[in-house]
Amino acid sequence: MCGIVGVFGHNPVSQVIFDSLSMLQHRGQDAAGIATCFDERFYLEKGNGLITEVFDAGNMARLLGNIGIGHVRYPTAGCASVAEAQPFYVNSPYGIVFAHNGNLTNVADIVQGLFETDMRHLNTNSDSEVMLNVFAHAMARRGAVKPNEFDIFAAVEEVHRRCKGGYAVVAMIAGVGMVAFRDLNGIRPLVFGTRQEGKTEYMIASETVALQVSGFKLEHDLAPGEVIFIDHNGELFNHVSLQAHEKAPCLFEYVYLARPDSTMDGASVYQCRINMGIKLAEKIKREWSHLPIDVIIPIPSTSRIAAQEIATRLNIPYRDAFVRNRYVGRTFIMPGQAQRKQSIRRKLNPIPQAFQGKNVMLVDDSIVRGTTIREIVAMTREQGAKNVYVCSAAPPVRYPNVYGIDMPARSELVANGKTVQQLAKDIGADELIFQDLQDLKDSITEASPDLTHFDSSVFDGNYVTGDVTEEYLATLEKQRNDAAKHTEDVASHITRNLSSRL
């Protein structure tokens, strides 16, 4: 769940892209990059860190041009080396820069063909670099000196044929224009907006908040398999792939990933989270009527909206009793378990009075590795709570994600193989309750009635692309469990040094 943005403007765009990336920072904290195009030359700045660490007045001034793309990264493939920061660049054909949110599930099958048949070079283990090369090869095969919309659409059709998984992409082709497309199931989000600055300017981004900050108006969410092409004159073309399936966006975007002030595929994320609160409150009334709950306390930040609604529905006081340190980022998307665990106490600090002698109900949006909830339950007890009840606005996460959220190892998911009672014991709670999956889906459908299909794989193991095998999941778990990632990151120091010379 990286954040991506592309802007086709009529004035310099680097600041607009930076502003949009600042609204998408919650989607990736590890690396950031911007590429612009001026006079058929690309200008690229990228590095590890938050956008405020990567960009300064000096390098922003070097990003010339009225068209550009940007990326904030949360790795789901390869390693955390700066060599895998995006946008990626290839110089042939034309010169293409590429930014990707998502994850491919058939990289191993594609790579061999890329080397042996397409004779393309890969310099990293990033799946995004693989997809860029598939796109570049497809463009080269068209053989057009000045490609038009039909060449672009045909090349993206080939990407859709070869690349399986979840993806949203923005790319720029030097002297040709900007291209954006979404995977065939619409798993990862992508929106398209316009603004009038004398002439029409265009933005494509992961979330509507990125449009809003610079005054762009949402035109539409890209459909599954849709490609948008804006040529160098600013003429707009679009096409929906004949291979496209019914839209099935990732449920976890609504639970945690997206900002609440975004609208995704017609559903206000804020309204979805309120609906989750309403439905969970109903379940609590049905199943926990005997519990003497004194106070409802959210685990900041994402759970707040659902928690407030639960408190209102149950008529129990709501207290913001964990103070969030605003200088610590999201912990779930931090790269290693040690770092995630360490950050929780720095990030969330309790106000003792709110807990002493109380029967406390804690609310989180989701429980994934259990890092947060374990620590928070322990802190709640340390503050002298009488009983600790825990509720989660999402069902238990029991299956790995393969479409762009870094939860690749089943063994690292705290709910894996446990009943709710076992899990309650494991996290130290007196009672534990989860949202039902159907209620979660209904929470989104009620906010946008056309949305009835979802990728719910992390909750039920049904992978919407239909091609995810047990064998693939076993290989993924071996390659990307926390220990394996750590080893790869250490090894990548070599790449890091090399990349600073490239």
Ligand SMILES: O=P(O)(O)OC[C@H]1O[C@H](OP(=O)(O)OP(=O)(O)O)[C@H](O)[C@@H]1O
């Ligand atoms: O079970 P875990 O593996 O700990 O993951 C789940 C937790 O991680 C997320 O919080 P995070 O701190 O990332 O972001 P937030 O501030 O948006 O809630 C999420 O909101 C849960 O609190």
Ligand SMILES: NC(=O)CC[C@H](N)C(=O)O
């Ligand atoms: N979270 C994402 O969207 C990651 C994009 C890509 N797979 C990477 O690892 O860079």
Ligand SMILES: [Mg+2]
């Ligand atoms: Mg949280």
